[in-house]
Amino acid sequence: MAGSLPSVTLNTGRLMPIVGFGTFQIVGRSQIFRVVDAALASGYRSFDTAAVYGNEEDIGEALRELLPKYGLTRNDIFLTSKLAPSDHGKNAAERAARDSLSRLGVSYLDMYLVHWPGVAGIPMESSRNLQIRTETWNALSALYKQGILRGIGVSNYTVKHLEELFASCEVKPAINQVEFHPHFQQKELFKFCEAHGIHLQAYSSLGGSHNRSLVQDPVVTSISQRLGKSPAQVLLRWAVQQGVGVLPKSVTPNRIAENIKLNFPLSEADMMALASIKRVEKYAWNPARVA
Numbered sequence: 001m002a003g004s005l006p007s008v009t010l011n012t013g014r015l016m017p018i019v020g021f022g023t024f025q026i027v028g029r030s031q032i033f034r035v036v037d038a039a040l041a042s043g044y045r046s047f048d049t050a051a052v053y054g055n056e057e058d059i060g061e062a063l064r065e066l067l068p069k070y071g072l073t074r075n076d077i078f079l080t081s082k083l084a085p086s087d088h089g090k091n092a093a094e095r096a097a098r099d100s101l102s103r104l105g106v107s108y109l110d111m112y113l114v115h116w117p118g119v120a121g122i123p124m125e126s127s128r129n130l131q132i133r134t135e136t137w138n139a140l141s142a143l144y145k146q147g148i149l150r151g152i153g154v155s156n157y158t159v160k161h162l163e164e165l166f167a168s169c170e171v172k173p174a175i176n177q178v179e180f181h182p183h184f185q186q187k188e189l190f191k192f193c194e195a196h197g198i199h200l201q202a203y204s205s206l207g208g209s210h211n212r213s214l215v216q217d218p219v220v221t222s223i224s225q226r227l228g229k230s231p232a233q234v235l236l237r238w239a240v241q242q243g244v245g246v247l248p249k250s251v252t253p254n255r256i257a258e259n260i261k262l263n264f265p266l267s268e269a270d271m272m273a274l275a276s277i278k279r280v281e282k283y284a285w286n287p288a289r290v291a
């Protein structure tokens with residue numbers, strides 16, 4: 001249960017549960033109600049959505065309807081959404097944040113992330129990406145100061161993108177949400193974020209929805225069998241034990257419950273064995289070429 005797992009203290013001073021519920025590709029009112037109900041029952045108190053997921057309205061409605069069943073209110077939930085790549089720029093960014101608030105039916109967001117460092121419609125190599133995403137960041141910083149966004153952060157930012165952001169930003173990002181798992185360990189980025197007080201939050205910890213090679217990796221399955229834990233639990237625990245947040249996505253009730261039961265230790269040797277997996281594979285989009 002979430003109660004036995006730590007929260008992380010962000011550089012805003014606010015707490016965030018280290019395990020959140022991922023909602024990419026979960027759509028449709030009845031499905032959203034079913035999974036949000038299962039997630040709340042299993043102890044999830046943090047939900048990750050995005051404008052591009054097309055599910056903000058249904059998630060907002062499901063939370064409003066289901067929270068009282070668990071004796072919870074909006075303030076007990078950590079809600080994250082993200083700015084779409086098509087909404088970069090000063091005016092568009094402010095409008096996008098307000099639109100997300102309105103679709104979710106909330107007066108504030110706990111976290112709002114720039115989903116992607118590139119601007120839709122502009123070539124990845126163009127230096128205009130930097131100029132426009134800087135405007136985006138300044139617009140979000142103003143909403144953060146107003147308290148409508150209680151935390152702001154980025155997603156899919158490389159060390160280069162972060163260094164450029166630091167050169168001009170007044171507000172430092174609280175989070176960098178990136179692909180992170182034993183097949184894509186991002187050691188340099190992880191160290192960089194730690195050194196700058198930015199919380200690294202992992203996505204696709206299980207390899208995403210279209211690939212089984214991570215949950216079927218022989219190192220993962222052998223630890224899983226020895227410990228009597230599922231491969232997913234081993235992968236999620238590996239991140240959490242390093243202080244990295246996770247956002248497992250599932251529409252399957254027993255998996256939803258299992259993915260938050262991470263209160264078991266991995267030995268130093270098992271942590272090392274997972275970190276020593278040689279296979280390097282990226283399962284989601286790659287921001288390395290975005291200027």
Ligand SMILES: NC(=O)c1ccc[n+]([C@@H]2O[C@H](COP(=O)([O-])OP(=O)(O)OC[C@H]3O[C@@H](n4cnc5c(N)ncnc54)[C@H](OP(=O)(O)O)[C@@H]3O)[C@@H](O)[C@H]2O)c1
Nearest residue numbers: 022023024203204205206207208209232248249250251252
């Ligand atoms: N910022 C970004 O650019 C970005 C990109 C990708 C993802 N994300 C966020 O991170 C979240 C998680 O990443 P993700 O959606 O890519 O996928 P993921 O959590 O790595 O994997 C989801 C897949 O694993 C399966 N699964 C879940 N629990 C399992 C278990 N215990 N055992 C075996 N299989 C299991 C799910 O199947 P069922 O659903 O059928 O159970 C689904 O096919 C997203 O939902 C989203 O919130 C962010």
